[in-house]
Amino acid sequence: MKNKLLGLTLIALLCAGKMNAQEKEEQKPSVEKEIIGVQAGLGVWAYYEFKMANQLTLRTEAGLNGGVWFKSSFYGGTEGGLLLTPIVRAEPRWYYNLNRRVRKGKDIKGNRANYLSLDTSFAPDWFVVSTNDDYKFYKRPIVSVIPTWGIRRTLGKHFDYETGVGIGYSHAFKFTKNGYTYKAQDGAVLNLRFRIGYHF
Secondary structure (H helix, E strand, O other): OHHHHHHHHHHHHHHHHHHHHHHHHHHOOOOOOEEEEEEEEOEEEEEEEEEOOOOEEEEEEEEEEEEEEEEEHHHOOEEEEEEEEEEEEEEEEEEOOHHHHHHOOOOOOOOOEEEEEEEEEEEOOOOOEEOOOOOOOOOOOEEEEEEEEEEEEEEOOOEEEEEEEEEEEEEEOOEEEOOEEEOOEEEEEEEEEEEEEEEO
16 A cells, blocks of 8 residues: 555656646747738748747748849840749748747747848749840749748737848759750849748
8 A cells, every 4th residue: 555655646746846846847938829911022932830949939931132243244144134033932940039039028929039040942943034035044043041030029919020141052943945055053132131021
């Protein structure tokens, strides 16, 4: 009988300890379970961001990336112009200053914090919307991986904005146009981000 009581007491203590640990974990500052929204900047995107851990999320998005180029002989004598190309993106994010913001009494709702991310995107060659038809250097599939530092803030209940900067790597696949094959190209790419948006 004593052994049974001792066993039950140990089980109760273990359960209580586990529940206490779970409560402490839940009390830690945490990102939102999920956020769905749209944003616009130099382009327009729809996104879904979901929690993987207290400070980690995975953001996925699809939309149209904007681009601009200027008159240059480097691009075959183009006159320059504006364009939009389709893009899909997967971006793991680490919101690294949640704890500090909470300690200072600042709101973190809507993932209002600074982050480090790995912006990984694929731009297929489905179509290009452009002010100038001479966009041969964009009409090809492009993959890029860009470590990025950024800031996310919310305005009211549903509006948000983001800024960020990063430098990474891109690979443009070879393609053929008008009987001419353009070689694959690798190089550094700069990610400058400023977006305003609405989340649901």
